[in-house]
Amino acid sequence: MTIQSICLFCGSNSGVRPAYQQAARELGQVLAERNIALVYGGGNIGLMGVAADAALAAGGRVIGVIPGFLQVKELAHQGLSELHVTATMHERKALMEDLSGGFIALPGGFGTYDELFEMLTWGQLSVHSKPIGLLNVDGFFDPLLAMINHGVAEGFVAPGNLGLFVVADTMDALLAAMNAHRAQPVNKWLSHDQI
Numbered sequence: 001m002t003i004q005s006i007c008l009f010c011g012s013n014s015g016v017r018p019a020y021q022q023a024a025r026e027l028g029q030v031l032a033e034r035n036i037a038l039v040y041g042g043g044n045i046g047l048m049g050v051a052a053d054a055a056l057a058a059g060g061r062v063i064g065v066i067p068g069f070l071q072v073k074e075l076a077h078q079g080l081s082e083l084h085v086t087a088t089m090h091e092r093k094a095l096m097e098d099l100s101g102g103f104i105a106l107p108g109g110f111g112t113y114d115e116l117f118e119m120l121t122w123g124q125l126s127v128h129s130k131p132i133g134l135l136n137v138d139g140f141f142d143p144l145l146a147m148i149n150h151g152v153a154e155g156f157v158a159p160g161n162l163g164l165f166v167v168a169d170t171m172d173a174l175l176a177a178m179n180a181h182r183a184q185p186v187n188k189w190l191s192h193d194q195i
Helices: 018-033 046-057 089-099 110-124 142-153 159-164 171-179
Strands: 005-009 037-040 062-067 082-086 102-105 132-135 165-168
Touching (some): 005 089, 018 037, 018 171, 037 046, 037 089, 046 062, 062 089, 082 089, 089 110, 102 110, 110 132, 132 171, 159 165, 165 171
Parallel strands (some): 005 102, 037 062, 102 132, 132 165
């Protein structure tokens, strides 16, 4: 499969390591170079703004989705290809999912985790079958991956659900893994063991 658009989940802050901003910049540039639209939360601050600016500077298409009440708080980016304003956070996430052929998470905080886990949960429930990738910049996601594996060991996460996402340290490796992702058929009904 060839992904036409990727939704980015990442911090509205820049983090303490320069590697985080560099990864966001590289992501924006690579997506633009490959003619993959960037869908994201619509802000012009933090890693979100870095990725959006890099994609725009490289001639890419950037689509922002932001709820009205965050337009001022997250300083909605005014130079995007498209900016969609939603009424609620729920509508924001639903529209971002609808506009995207896959998802990538960069370092971030609670909002990033919320968006990432919502898409993982939707994938688990066959609401979508799109690839999900974690760009593990400087091992940022190592503790999260350890927690997920702990959930498997303790019987709360089905081992097969580890296949819902891929992890890589570089954009090239991550996009290759996401493009090789084998979508599972959407199941109308799931047994208890599959949830």
